[in-house]
Amino acid sequence: MFERLAGSRKNAERYSLTFLRIALGAAFLNGIASRFGLYGKNTGYGNYANYVKYAGEVNSFMPRWAxxxxxNAATVAELSFGLLLVLxxxxxxxxxxSAALLAMFGIAMAISxxxxxxxxxxxxxxxxxxxVVAVLAERRNEPK
Incomplete structure (x- = not known):
């Protein structure tokens, strides 16, 4: 049905890829906004200190000094990947x-x-x- 609405299979793939790419990027940017308190102190992390505390809980197997x-590395990666995907x-x-970062995050969550x-x-x-975005972008020869 989506193919019929999009006009062709090629268009359906292009629209789906664009939607998924922007949705992933927006999710990363949403996390950044939360950790810097852009939604207010009582929403999400509320501030960066709360985010660092949560990062310590997720990475409970790592030394405290790390x-x-x-x-900080996750923040830079999420901001970079979010902007690149949205743009x-x-x-x-x-x-x-993004896939590598999410896999590491998921594994850390599972361990902790x-x-x-x-x-x-x-x-x-x-x-x-x-x-899926990476593979389809490669196949469609989108900007790398």
Missing amino acids: IPYLA GLWVRWAAYG FGAVSPLDYSVFTACAGAL
């Missing part, structure tokens, strides 16, 4: 990087909180979506 560095720049590499946690938050679903 947590701020991991939190449609270097799509393939941004999507592969149990295997159900990353499933409850659809982390591996988002990871799979990022891989």
